[in-house]
Amino acid sequence: MLIGLGIFFLIYLKFFFLVKPIKTFSVLFKKEKVRGISSFSALTVALAGTLGVGNIVGVSGAIILGGPGSVFWMILSAFAAMVLKYAEIVLAHNHRRVAAKGFLGGAMYYIEDLLRGRLGKAVGAVFASVCLLNSVSMGCMLQANAVSSSFSEISSVSPVLIGVVLAILCGAVILCGVYDISPITSIIIPVMTLVYVIISLIVIIVFGDKLPSAIKLIFSDAFNIKSAGGGFFGFFMSESIRYGTMRGILSNEAGCGTAPMAHSASNVKGGAEQGIWGIIEVFVDTILLCTLTALSILCVFGDKTKDFFAGDEMKLVLASYGAAIGKAAAPVISVMVFFFAFATIICWAYYGNVTMSYLTKSKKAHMIYKLIYILCIFLGAYKKSEIIWQISDMALGTMTLINLTVLFIMRKEIKSETIRFMKTK
Numbered sequence: 001m002l003i004g005l006g007i008f009f010l011i012y013l014k015f016f017f018l019v020k021p022i023k024t025f026s027v028l029f030k031k032e033k034v035r036g037i038s039s040f041s042a043l044t045v046a047l048a049g050t051l052g053v054g055n056i057v058g059v060s061g062a063i064i065l066g067g068p069g070s071v072f073w074m075i076l077s078a079f080a081a082m083v084l085k086y087a088e089i090v091l092a093h094n095h096r097r098v099a100a101k102g103f104l105g106g107a108m109y110y111i112e113d114l115l116r117g118r119l120g121k122a123v124g125a126v127f128a129s130v131c132l133l134n135s136v137s138m139g140c141m142l143q144a145n146a147v148s149s150s151f152s153e154i155s156s157v158s159p160v161l162i163g164v165v166l167a168i169l170c171g172a173v174i175l176c177g178v179y180d181i182s183p184i185t186s187i188i189i190p191v192m193t194l195v196y197v198i199i200s201l202i203v204i205i206v207f208g209d210k211l212p213s214a215i216k217l218i219f220s221d222a223f224n225i226k227s228a229g230g231g232f233f234g235f236f237m238s239e240s241i242r243y244g245t246m247r248g249i250l251s252n253e254a255g256c257g258t259a260p261m262a263h264s265a266s267n268v269k270g271g272a273e274q275g276i277w278g279i280i281e282v283f284v285d286t287i288l289l290c291t292l293t294a295l296s297i298l299c300v301f302g303d304k305t306k307d308f309f310a311g312d313e314m315k316l317v318l319a320s321y322g323a324a325i326g327k328a329a330a331p332v333i334s335v336m337v338f339f340f341a342f343a344t345i346i347c348w349a350y351y352g353n354v355t356m357s358y359l360t361k362s363k364k365a366h367m368i369y370k371l372i373y374i375l376c377i378f379l380g381a382y383k384k385s386e387i388i389w390q391i392s393d394m395a396l397g398t399m400t401l402i403n404l405t406v407l408f409i410m411r412k413e414i415k416s417e418t419i420r421f422m423k424t425k
Helices: 002-012 021-029 039-050 053-066 070-094 107-115 117-152 159-177 182-206 208-222 231-236 239-252 259-263 271-307 313-359 363-382 386-409 411-423
Strands: 097-099 102-104
Touching: 002 070, 002 386, 002 411, 039 182, 039 259, 039 271, 039 313, 053 070, 053 271, 053 313, 070 107, 070 208, 070 259, 070 271, 070 386, 070 411, 102 313, 107 117, 107 313, 107 386, 117 159, 117 313, 117 363, 117 386, 159 313, 159 363, 182 208, 182 271, 182 313, 208 271, 259 271, 259 313, 271 313, 271 411, 313 363, 386 411
Parallel strands: none
Antiparallel strands: 097 102
């Protein structure tokens, strides 16, 4: 559904951001003074929810499970993800509500406006409830566990201590006012992204002579169907395509309806103008950072990545970067995972608060959610549980199925907004 609907919207909207890139991306340099946060701040909040473990450990896992060819499908899927992200932001921005401190928006609001009445409120509530479940599983516990796992690779620091420290730091932000996290994400995200780009380029430059063979390996393995059983269906069931597409699109969360909650708070007036920032979000998340991670790994190990197994994701990353940077790689990567996870945790706390605001106005209910969320930070760092992955997959899958169906139904509104934007001077 993700790939199919992404291709549909690319054709339906006539590849507008690829056909007229200057017109499209000129919006990034415009400023509008209305209530809410800036478009760039909204982008950093959204990136806080997507950047992190998926860009580092997730890409490593895709290569281990699906082979080097998964990188090709990961990049290709990003183009479908770009237009899906754009579409859901357009709708969320157009259907957002005015709040005391700015705007509130998200898939649940345009779902309610589409279906109307009790049905709209019921489906919107289902989406919001599942989003809450995903916030404490994927957005909280899995991120905290990634921090704990990365530090266990380089030191004997107790997971309990890591959980306590992370819970205190994130809890301070969450309890003091999670409605505006943009001042934090506007610093952490650009700095961490720049640092990660630099160290990845160092690895690629040091092993520059292996870069051509790494790129060749990506393309040759992408179309290797010997393990797929042959045939058209078998080709699309091949491991490289499944894992490349899954890690690519689910890394940037396009189509599941979460990032629009951040973008809806921006101070631009048009949904299409903010939707362009969603395209940039996918570019940074998948095409830039995920690709740099993949090339760094393949330049060092090439086809020897098959010697690693599921569970060795962090080991493969540290070994790749350590080959170029030395012993400094482990602490640097671990610190980056910490900051990326920290940003993701507070971002998902924000998403949780937005969905809670949709479900109830009770301040007591909001406080209970925050306390449970902070407790889950500690529990996630303390112990890894496979059931948390299963809960997260179920929640994210449910949100995506609902959201994609609504995007297709509301396609005319998305196209109308796009035509308006392309006609403006």
